[in-house]
Amino acid sequence: MFCTQCGANNADTATICVQCGRNLQAAPPALPVQPGQAAPTTLVDVPNYLVFAILATVLCCLPAGIPAIVYAAQVNGKLQAGDIAGAQAASRNAKMWCWISLALGLVFTLVMVVGTIRRIGGR
């Protein structure tokens, strides 16, 4: 086994590191994953894009933001249930619908701008 402090290679049965003298029997502080501590960090790691979904739906008048809000709810629901993989899948869907909203909005704006220019040019 390798010493967690200095990295020296020790025999698997060793109790004290041959190089730095660290106690090898004590569990290294950072490695063990405790279920109680895992939740807060994963909440930060799986974004639900709710703010963008609401911005698209309410501030930019794009109803395609509604599916994004539904997926945002799924992200938090699955996180509450401890289903990290499911939350990540829902997160990807939420992100995708935010992009679809943005793309639809840009296409519509472009069509309106072109229409306005043609109308002015036609006068």
Added chain:
Amino acid sequence: MTLPKNARNHLAALGIVGAVAAIAMLCLFDPATSGLFPPCPLRYLTGWYCPGCGSLRAMHQLLQGHLRAAWALNPLTILLLPFLAYGTASYALFKIRGQHLPRLFLPAAWIRALCAVIILFGIARNIPLHPFDLLAPGGVLHP
């Protein structure tokens, strides 16, 4: 996004300049009369109000300091604004400094309720009967 720090700073600067320019434009020009801003796609294509109809005009009125007019144009936007501002500020800070503001974790049930409120608000403001017509953009001001 794992961009190099330099590129991230440039993007953030671009984003801030764009946001300030958009807010300045929205403050100076009224979307109701200027024709500079695109109309609501749903309203344009179907004639129906969407949950967000009036939100851009409401933001203009808010930037001009007219809270009552802003509320009349889209009360839902005004109610959601603190949450949206906090979320956007947190996102901007993350892009610039690499750290979020303290994260708000909304239970899934709250988000579903919010979704239902948005959809019901969108339906209700299209009903041409009192008191639902008060929810249409400007409805409270012209009863």
